[in-house]
Amino acid sequence: MILHELLDYDTLRLIWWGLLGVLLIGFAATDGFDLGVGMLLPFAGRTDVERRIVINTVGPVWEGNQVWLILGGGAIFAAWPQLYAVSFSGFYLAMFAILAALILRPVGFKYRSKRESAAWRRNWDWALFVGGFVPALIFGVAVGNVLVGVPFRLNADLRIFYDGSFFALLNPFALLCGLLSVAMLAMHGANWLVLKSSGAVAERARLYGTWAAMATIALYALGGVALWLFIDGYVITSTINPVGPSNPLAKTVEVAPGGWFTNYADHPWMMIAPVLGFVGAFGVLRGLRGKREISTLLLSKLSIFGIISSVGLSMFPFILPSTAQPGASLTVWDSSSSHLTLFIMLVVTGIFLPLIALYTAWVYKVLWGKVEEDDITGGGHAY
Template sequence: MILHTLLDYDTLRVIWWLLLGVLLIGFAVMDGFDLGVGMLLPFAGKTDLERRIVINTIGPVWEGNQVWLILGGGAIFAAWPPLYAVSFSGFYLAMFAILAALILRPVGFKYRSKRESATWRRNWDRALFIGGFVPALIFGVAVGNVLQGVPFRLGSDLRIFYDGTFFGLLNPFALLCGLLSVAMLTMHGANWLVLKSSGEVAGRARRFGTIATLATITLYALGGIALWLFVDGYRITSAISTTGPSNPLAKTVDVSAGAWFANYAAHPWMIAAPVLGFLGAVLVLWGLRARREVATLLFSKLSIFGIIASVGLSMFPFILPSTAQPGASLTVWDASSSHMTLFIMLVVTVIFLPLIVAYTAWAYKLLWGKVDEDDITGGGHAY
């Protein structure tokens, strides 16, 4: 209880905002290369054996990596209930499309090699491509819509009303963010393939990784320009209690051009995030050319960290702005669970998150090494 008293409500809110970012970045870094490998499957592998090599580079780890998505969803549900309610109801069809695509992955892995038919295997290869491309695209589209604001409003009793449509999410800026997400995760998947394969597969992955990295740099720059010129940001214009009960209606919000860049002027250290986004991608280009396989994968993780962190830092303290009712926008200070709930969750996280990280590190150490033809043809456990 002493620790509960020392950790003020506003401190816990910021800690859980940071932890939510950690979980989302963890998902992009860990499961992101799985999605990227799925998107590269038809291009990096030309023969059936090569495609089996591509699949088996992620075969032992993809299920564990997907846990980060479940952790992120669970954290939103428990720590930020209004955010969960708006996003998982307003983006229902988009979430359904993501889940449907993700379901194709385990089915594709299990059934692809059950028959010798080339048509059978080619169709499952297409399914695995869809299972990588659709989630990568829609996650990026979702981030683009969050930056623009989502059309929801709150009644006086804090009931949520969502006024948007699925196709309204597919606007130009959101699609730009979706393409950035696809390019970023393709870059990451290519770097994983370069690390885990050899020969023609690794050579093709290196070439496609270079293209995807150049696309990531270009689309990230275009996204920043578009955010400055065409997307209005949000800022709180009234006093707000950082330790009071969660009530999104207890504030006023102004919408103005360039507001998402105000945090960088007020806190210059935040510029480190977009710098790391660009720098990591540039270092990926160097690493691919210099054939520094491990370093290149770390550089792509650095780029992903910088790109995603720049979104969170730009928006802080907002976590989901509202276009229909700006004053109802959800922020770190007025959309969280109770003080006690956040504290109990933090204790559980401090205990179990290091265990998850340690187990994951042990599993990757155990599975270290490249996947080659002998691994596919010499044993009965390969996909």
């Protein structure tokens, strides 16, 4: 037996669909609070010292957290090449905006306190706000567009043509998803600040976290209603071979009102995902009032897990539907890399992903504790 045949092709495709979700959730649960803290920086900190406290809660860990984004992009490139080709070309300007905003973070962290000028520091504070707000918004807008469908098509040679534009991505439902993403990550960032700071900074973060949690609940509920009433889903109407070659054109697809809710009717256990999204956010509200710092942060992560998982489970087996040519929509079963490629990548991931997780856990253990004013004014390596 050839080694890579130890796992069936359909099993490998399903595993990689799950791993893609793990990487996206891992990014939102780790680097997500970095983005949230950046959004809250000009508001949670009123004085220069307070803002430096806010920055230093994420300064030592943000680079490691961003690894999850790189892993996610790499996984899409290697495991789902057609998804990579459509999304990274069709969303090119949106991706450029995200990268430009993310570049502001390391520059802001390094240069913000290099001069004593109040105007200099204030400008970098707002740059760090942009570095948190813009990626959070655009990531949510991208998810909204995936649910609506993307205007791409394939010819007989599987060559991809994208017919959309940047401004077409800014449709009402996508913007709603973008606002949900901003609220969700602001909630997460506030919970991190409550855990890692004290005094006035922590109290303001508690207030903003409460507002963000309420906004997350309202926007998530509104998004679900809008998805049910106004957004058509996609349904495969032909047989599909889960072990066949990756050819998205070898199926037929229909656009159906409420189609994204079919999976919940067929598999009621999937309802646990949206339930966890709401339970986590409501738990954050209660935890912030009760001043339970660690459990509240974990509930924030639970909400993120539920919200992102609900998108993936709603769409399964679709990973990128096409509005221009529904039959060309990309699914788990017809847009992956080869059997051998998925197997080799799984072996490599099985080795390195646990190492990354262990190293991350060790870093958080070493850096455990609150950032106090003495840590900032006493010198050392504070930002």
